[in-house]
Amino acid sequence: MITSAKTIAIIGKYNALGMGDSLNELANFLSESGYAVIFDNESAQNLGLHSHPHMSIADIGRSADVAIVLGGDGTMLGIARQLAPHDVPLIGINQGRLGFITDIPRDQMIPAIAKILEGKHIAEQRCMLQAIVVRDGEQIFSGVAFNDIVLSRGGGSGMIELRVEVDQHFMYNQRSDGLIVSTPTGSTAYALSAGGPLLHPSLGGIAMVPIAPHALSNRPIVLPETSVISVELVAGRDASVNFDMQSFANLIHNDKIIISRSTHHITFLHPEDWNYYHTLREKLHWNEYPSVEGALN
Template identity: 35%
Template sequence: MKRAAIISKPGKPEMGQVVREVTGWLRQHGYELAMDSVTAGFCEGCQPTERAEMIRQKPDFVMVLGGDGTLLATGHDVARAGIPIVGVNLGSLGFLTEVKQDEIRQALETIDAGRCAVSLRSMLECRLLRNGQTIATYEALNDVVVNQGALARITDFDLRINGQFVSNYKADGLIVATPTGSTAYSLAAGGPILAPDVPAFVITPVASHALTNRPLVVRDTDLIEISMKASREAAFLAVDGQQGMSMADGDILQCRKSELQVKLLKLPERSFFDVLRMKLKWGER
């Protein structure tokens, strides 16, 4: 039995039409469907499935209808199960959800025929240490960001790589990004773009108070440690813009390559550089 799961972003006016197109095609081609409550609301006679149960059913793939944020949230859930994800962009930019609305049928046909390319995306494992004890653990597909949240205050960080002191940063924040996340917040903060299969991470300061502080590319085998120095306000740790917690003076954030990977299904005729050119409008005037 072929199985597919569908997860949709709420509040999109075109979602009803898209859901009907996707579910209609999949049913016609013999797929058993599982879907979240948003998707089920647009599908006559459909019942929603809890996310945990959806993953337990081990679908052949998960189709995400929405934007990169929806895919990031889904990626955290399905990475451990090794379920591939295909993203349909109904948002704005959409580096991860690269299938356009008018390409849905083409994408489904390609997946069903087994011709989709699989892009393995590395993740970050992040541990927050307080007084030498781990108080939180996260996995990030895009990035982890330490900043002052809504407060526009400079924060004082020390950066160490494999235990060796690198630099002190006085900045609005510090980003640790995967190659996948190098086209997200890190890019907006002046960081470089890494191809998805480059074995590296990017450390990018946000609005550094020193002109000599520049983004740093390190190996994905390195242990990255960010420690907070004395601050009048607590900093905030954000993971993929989806979850996080406050950091106190003396806390240490450790980031290293995770054992988990996210499997993204891609149209075989479209390269990463095609996506960059299309999304960033390179060469246009």
């Protein structure tokens, strides 16, 4: 068993259909199994959950031994960033659409959680990125990302020009719609749709993927995890930088975004039969192919 786990937090996407029933069912199971249960404030207040204490995410980080997140990948991204400094292991229940990182189906929730808490699980660590925005020598914004940090043009503007340096070595000036700097976890998100490579989550590399570059020879590249990337906005209007599409800063010419690997990481607890390649097959529909008979006709 996870002998150190005495207090378990349950965090839900409170506005998702059926979330109240899911949270109550899980809380009742955990309570009957001898665990202390904590809800997050937003779920408790919006769904009227009064059977157990509720706390802010920051307080959950200081109090919980494990956190179970119910929702989609976007919910997990936001919670993971907030809990990363506290090293709280995360278990994801998919009540959304994709489920790359919320990997337990809702209808298998109780048996899967029971086995994980018995110690029948796979623990997996994922890396994160951190960045600061520097303007006229002063830091004006900072953030962390689990998936990616994206510099992009405004919706009604043309291409932007970016000057990119890696470890203080000039790499290129790029004219494009933007640039994605991605973790291995994020390689199946926006970076994939922009033509980036898939990176196994156990890798420590950082992927840089241009968005619709003017020069077609400007291709994605995977950098060492120790790299420090500096991206300067040279030209273009209405540009911004966002972190997991959930926080952002507007940019002006000569702003610099300094990106590196975060000192924090995320620990996921998966069912013992989980494997990354199964996730890829299922979510990217690699298992969907025509029969031999159909292919020949």
